[in-house]
Amino acid sequence: MKEIDLVYRTMFAELIQRSLDADFKTAYPLSGNFVAVAVKGKRYWYFQDTEDGKPVRRYVGPEAQEDITQRVHEFKTIKDDIRSRRKLVSTLTRQAGLPSPERFTGDVIEALANAGLFRLRGVLVGTVAFQCYSGILGVRLPTASMQTGDADFAQFHSISASVEDTLPPMLDVLRSVDETFREVPHQGDGRRSTQFANRSNYRVEFLTPNTGKSEYDGKPAPMSALGGASAQPLRFLDFLIHEPVRSVLLHKSGVPVIVPAPERYAIHKLIIASRRQVERTGPDKREKDIRQAGLIIEAMAQTRRQSDVALAYTEAWQRGPAWREAIAIGLSYLSKEAKVIFDKALLEGMGDIAENPADYGIRPAT
Template sequence: MKLLDHTYQTLYSELAQRSLDAQFSEEFSIDGRFISMESGERRYWYFDLPKEGGGKQRTYVGPVDDPAITERVEKFKDLKADNRARRKLVSTLVREAYLPRPEIFVGNIIGALVEAGFFRLRGVMVGTVAFQCYSALLGVRLPNNIMQTGDADFAQFHSISVAVGDTMPPVIDVLRQVDPTFREVPHQADNRYSTQFVARSGYKVEFLTPNTGSNDYAGRPAHMPALGGASAQPLRFLDFLIHQPVRAVVLHGAGLPIFVPAPERYAVHKLIVGSRRQIDDDGTAKSRKDRQQAQTLMETMIELRQGDAVADAYMEAWDRGPAWREAIEGSMHYLGNGGLVANLGASIRRLGGDPSCYGLR
């Protein structure tokens, strides 16, 4: 395990805070600019935004001698300056600290969902794209060979989607801002709904939600009021993964503030799905990557003296029932009986548990 220099950890923390601040304060597109023009005996503020294909769209803002409006303009100038500074922070973290960043196309998709309000509505990015964020969150360099993916997965609790009383713009419109070839994929169980969106390149975006009820619901799309017309695929075990997510920053552009699963929950969840893929016809390659990600995160967190968090998540999942235990045992058996088992057992004992009651010998 190679720790990041403390300087870069500090830079990432600064970027995280400033990106979140900017998300709250952006009222006008950062691509535009304010100008003042004289009319009669007064000056007025206008906002110019470049138009696709050339030219600009000019919007009236208000008189320069209105203190509230001019204060807003000044804050916008600070925001644009901060945008440039945050871009430099992102560049430094990528070029000097060698932290992972998504491909430009993927970063643009995440950025579009940030702007559309998906994460404001308590959405969570899951899957390997989320795994890429853990290097910076944990302050270590994680292996690049288990960070590659050809899709992006996003999740939200159905209860939250219903309760927030708000919605993002139509998902298909949001995605087509990035790539006009995106299309809805009708759900196999009910073609009136879509949980997946695919670009001509084959890149897939999928929305997921926990299935905490009967397996009968696993194959049916769930209507999600907050997702701008998109539905979500219900999945078992997902409620464990996205419970109490953590803030992270995707190193793209000026930094994209998002939510990802807590790393210890991500690791234990990968133990589970690493076994489940064997019976769900998803292939052994994905199963192998799931287990490698789980092992990497668990060993890293134990080495960082965060083993108790891993043990707590592990015991919570184990105690949820036979299906959970069977899946966890399958992956732990695959990983072998090395130092990970011993260290995890030590953390369980510290928390007052008996490792033998959790499949650890």
């Protein structure tokens, strides 16, 4: 797996910063101002402005999040440099060989980003998120593992309920990209929709963790921050979207996004692969899950981030027998070569975090 030159890794990090700066200026007009509000002992930034002569307040993020607070303080000095950012994106895709989404997917995610999805702590998940990891990890991930016909997003239900803000009507946001988008009634409750599809059956789906009983998996969860959309509750999703990271989608001048931490993405893919046995398209999806997991582990091992992998693995392992069984099944699908890389990465990573690999079912390959 070929590493990306340092100059391009630096350029990618700069693009994340500058895209987020530009996003702040777009989201918050200079006519308003930021205020810190205490909620249950913690302080959060909100943006105050007026619309149609009436005061409005929008959630921004935790005051303790340094990058958010820094931008609040620098708000009036942020400049939109769209042309230079387009040049950065072009350089990263054409010269560095980093992946970019196909145009329609990029337009969908840009529309949702501009509407405020990531500001409201939504997380881009699935294969489109995988496309964002090359720049983060500093390696060229194979593009064959990046093809998709949908876009998936996740948000914790507790966050959706507590931010006291919402996106514009979801159907309006999506129809700004393609007027043929429609709501797909949920099978468990036809009054709600967790998916939206266009005439070409391109799908946008919203997910939320189910940390309760498995019987809730089939029932849509109302999400007050998602512009009328509901979300499909899924097991194991809380692990995936805990402590996500910032990245940028290499589309147009760069779309700032929030994605799962790569080590969590890899371990989650192993777990999900074990659940594909009963799905009609299970074998194909399982192969894709396993390939993506193996590629991320290989990239993290190559860039000496084994301790991050070990921390994510041990956390999942400690969650109980169902998690351990799912991980074991997922590992059994890895190729022999990928399993050797995985085991070596975990052995080294667990040494870094002072854990005994045998306690977590890991032994040196023979």
